[in-house]
Amino acid sequence: MAIVVKRKPLNLLEKLYIPEIARGLAVTFRRMLFGETVTLEYPEQRPPIPAGYRGVPTLVRDPEGREKCVSCQLCEFVCPPKAIRITPGEIPEDSEYAHVEKGPKEFDIDMLRCIYCGMCQEVCPEEAIWLQNQYSMSGYSRAEMVNDKTKLYELGGTLPDEHFKWNKKKEAAEHGGGHH
Amino acid sequence: MTDLFFYIFAAITLACAFAVVFSRNPVNAAMFLILTFLGMASLFVMLEAYFLAVIQVLVYAGAVVVLFLFIIMLLDVKEESKAKLKPLTLVASVIGFAILLVGVVGITSSDNIKATTETLPEAAGATLKNFGYELFTTYQLPMQVTGFLLLVAMIGVIVLSKRVKTD
Amino acid sequence: MELSDIAIKSIYAVIVVSVLMGFCSYAVLAERKISSWIQGRVGPNRTSLPFISSIPYIGRFLTRLGVFQPIADGAKFLFKEDITPAHVNKLYFTLAPILSLIPALTTVVVVPFGYYENAAGEVVTLVLTDLNVAILFLFAVSSLGVYGIVLAGWSSNSKYPFLGGIRASAQMISYELAMGISVLPVFMWLNAPGTAGTLSLVDVVNSQGGALWYAMWMPGSFLIFVVCIFAETNRLPFDMAESETELVSGFHTEYSSFKFGLFFVGEYAHMLVGSAIVAILFLGGWHPLPFMTWADFGVHGLLAGVLSVGTLIGKLCGFMFFFMWIRWTLPRFRYDQVMKLGWQMLLPASIANLVLYTFIIYFLERP
Ligand code: SF4
Ligand code: SF4
Numbered sequence: 156m157a158i159v160v161k162r163k164p165l166n167l168l169e170k171l172y173i174p175e176i177a178r179g180l181a182v183t184f185r186r187m188l189f190g191e192t193v194t195l196e197y198p199e200q201r202p203p204i205p206a207g208y209r210g211v212p213t214l215v216r217d218p219e220g221r222e223k224c225v226s227c228q229l230c231e232f233v234c235p236p237k238a239i240r241i242t243p244g245e246i247p248e249d250s251e252y253a254h255v256e257k258g259p260k261e262f263d264i265d266m267l268r269c270i271y272c273g274m275c276q277e278v279c280p281e282e283a284i285w286l287q288n289q290y291s292m293s294g295y296s297r298a299e300m301v302n303d304k305t306k307l308y309e310l311g312g313t314l315p316d317e318h319f320k321w322n323k324k325k326e327a328a329e330h331g332g333g334h335h
Numbered sequence: 336m337t338d339l340f341f342y343i344f345a346a347i348t349l350a351c352a353f354a355v356v357f358s359r360n361p362v363n364a365a366m367f368l369i370l371t372f373l374g375m376a377s378l379f380v381m382l383e384a385y386f387l388a389v390i391q392v393l394v395y396a397g398a399v400v401v402l403f404l405f406i407i408m409l410l411d412v413k414e415e416s417k418a419k420l421k422p423l424t425l426v427a428s429v430i431g432f433a434i435l436l437v438g439v440v441g442i443t444s445s446d447n448i449k450a451t452t453e454t455l456p457e458a459a460g461a462t463l464k465n466f467g468y469e470l471f472t473t474y475q476l477p478m479q480v481t482g483f484l485l486l487v488a489m490i491g492v493i494v495l496s497k498r499v500k501t502d
Numbered sequence: 503m504e505l506s507d508i509a510i511k512s513i514y515a516v517i518v519v520s521v522l523m524g525f526c527s528y529a530v531l532a533e534r535k536i537s538s539w540i541q542g543r544v545g546p547n548r549t550s551l552p553f554i555s556s557i558p559y560i561g562r563f564l565t566r567l568g569v570f571q572p573i574a575d576g577a578k579f580l581f582k583e584d585i586t587p588a589h590v591n592k593l594y595f596t597l598a599p600i601l602s603l604i605p606a607l608t609t610v611v612v613v614p615f616g617y618y619e620n621a622a623g624e625v626v627t628l629v630l631t632d633l634n635v636a637i638l639f640l641f642a643v644s645s646l647g648v649y650g651i652v653l654a655g656w657s658s659n660s661k662y663p664f665l666g667g668i669r670a671s672a673q674m675i676s677y678e679l680a681m682g683i684s685v686l687p688v689f690m691w692l693n694a695p696g697t698a699g700t701l702s703l704v705d706v707v708n709s710q711g712g713a714l715w716y717a718m719w720m721p722g723s724f725l726i727f728v729v730c731i732f733a734e735t736n737r738l739p740f741d742m743a744e745s746e747t748e749l750v751s752g753f754h755t756e757y758s759s760f761k762f763g764l765f766f767v768g769e770y771a772h773m774l775v776g777s778a779i780v781a782i783l784f785l786g787g788w789h790p791l792p793f794m795t796w797a798d799f800g801v802h803g804l805l806a807g808v809l810s811v812g813t814l815i816g817k818l819c820g821f822m823f824f825f826m827w828i829r830w831t832l833p834r835f836r837y838d839q840v841m842k843l844g845w846q847m848l849l850p851a852s853i854a855n856l857v858l859y860t861f862i863i864y865f866l867e868r869p
Contacts, residue, residue, distance in 0.1 A: 183831045408671075
């Protein structure tokens with residue numbers, strides 16, 4: 156049932172309208188002189204981004220500086236607008252972690268396609284791709300709007316890791332036997 | 336100089352008046368009507384009857400034609416197609432023109448209108464005071480009659496446009 | 503009239519119009535700044551000029567105040583793409599912005615803005631023409647301004663502008679009447695029996711020198727006139743023709759770049775002239791205080807010219823501020839409320855006011 160709010164009948168002064176206008180004018184005038192400014196001056200001042208914000212998808216490294224992504228291409232597969240392009244590759248021979256896992260050779264996310272759905276983060280088995288607090292992407296050309304691997308790592312930075320799976324994997328590869 | 340201006344403005348006024356009658360697009364006609372009024376106002380200015388000139392612009396160009404435009408826009412009048420001249424229209428317009436002709440000739444040939452160069456500054460309408468004075472003394476009767484006529488017209492419009500309850 | 507006279511008048515006219523245009527652009531800035539302050543925002547504060555902006559403190563202060571913004575705004579209006587939609591009536595579409603600006607600029611002709619005393623001690627009024635029927639001229643010319651809006655609405659040939667045009671025409675007619683009647687008491691008082699009839703604005707100002715200002719003893723007239731000025735200049739709360747929340751942008755929905763700029767400047771020019779008229783008719787013109795003139799303060803000669811023009815401009819700016827202040831205080835009226843206010847309240851009120859002051863003036867002036 157609709158709720159009907161009874162309007163208070165206006166008294167004579169209110170019906171005259173002019174005193175009420177004067178009151179309104181006083182309010183706005185006070186606001187003008189003493190009201191605080193509520194806007195942020197954007198490029199210099201930035202709004203605080205709450206934890207859990209889903210901004211631009213980025214790639215992260217673990218605390219030991221390794222790339223977490225193993226280029227399983229699940230994210231590429233799941234991405235609804237097909238924004239991700241991965242070229243899988245091997246980890247170079249001279250690396251300490253060679254043969255342990257694979258790594259992406261190239262990893263491009265087209266930010267003109269990305270819809271910030273977070274599916275990639277959800278699906279990633281390695282917790283390697285994260286939607287973090289970046290919210291402003293802009294560029295002068297289409298090419299500029301494609302984030303490549305370097306850019307993605309730059310944006311992503313390092314996130315804490317509990318498992319250090321890579322060490323275990325390496326161990327397993329060297330001494331045989333699974334660690335599961 | 337003054338003569339030249341007179342002829343220029345008179346020509347503009349007449350040309351626009353013809354354009355009002357002959358243009359098929361009603362908005363064009365209304366615009367030309369404004370120009371006609373402005374032309375007439377400038378003729379008044381040349382007679383130094385500033386008050387009349389200003390009133391001409393204020394009332395006719397500023398208000399009456401706005402109403403015309405309002406109606407034209409509201410009714411969404413399209414360009415008028417070429418209509419056949421009805422015999423009745425023809426007869427009526429010929430009679431109307433004849434009356435106008437007689438009136439103009441009658442006025443221009445009467446004695447009151449001649450040789451007014453000396454009395455020009457004091458002519459009715461030249462200054463506000465004269466204008467008001469003449470309006471409320473010499474021309475009192477015509478003014479009252481005109482007012483009455485307008486009143487009748489107004490009442491007529493109200494009666495015609497009033498919604499009649501049909502039950 | 504001598505040729506040199508004509509030349510001087512032309513130069514005067516050019517100066518007055520360019521000053522008016524300058525005021526217009528800064529009025530736009532003031533509007534943006536004041537609205538932002540009232541709304542708790544910052545307003546334009548980025549545009550900077552080379553050199554001036556790099557002066558320490560002052561340059562930064564000016565930039566923060568947005569002083570250079572009008573230049574950027576103007577350049578923007580000039581260089582944006584001018585789109586003429588395919589479905590418009592080209593002639594009237596182009597004519598409309600011009601028609602809305604010209605009357606606003608023409609009305610300045612009769613607005614007196616100060617006086618000075620020449621070497622012989624005579625008072626010379628600074629006015630382009632001291633017309634005997636100045637106030638009527640002003641009403642007449644400014645009433646022509648509505649054609650710009652109506653034609654813009656009609657020629658745009660689409661629905662929202664059309665509605666805006668219709669509203670504008672109805673609104674103008676409704677408020678012109680009350681406006682005309684509301685100033686009558688002023689001129690009734692001015693034209694005391696035995697004096698030559700005058701409707702000149704200069705005389706209005708002179709009659710307020712060393713006396714009460716008209717706003718003080720004719721508050722009714724003042725109020726009605728101010729409301730009507732708001733309606734005539736199409737300002738909030740009466741911006742029926744534009745009302746962006748209902749009609750997108752009203753009559754200038756289809757306009758862009760320079761043509762839109764003309765409408766914009768026209769509106770502000772109209773406001774400026776309106777404010778000047780209010781100051782002249784009711785707020786004592788260039789007289790600094792009620793019962794006091796600059797001559798009473800011992801100011802004579804050219805200094806009086808500077809001060810009197812300054813006073814009028816000060817009052818004008820004050821009223822411009824009032825325009826903006828009201829804009830951010832009152833919500834827009836509904837269309838039927840506007841009509842009702844015009845015909846059922848302001849018109850009867852102005853007539854009652856006229857009758858009342860007829861009696862008051864009669865008893866005041868009775869020998
Ligand atoms: S980011 Fe995650 S899901 Fe995508 S390829 Fe790398 S490991 Fe696989
Ligand atoms: S957030 Fe969604 S759209 Fe963007 S890259 Fe990840 S899966 Fe694709």
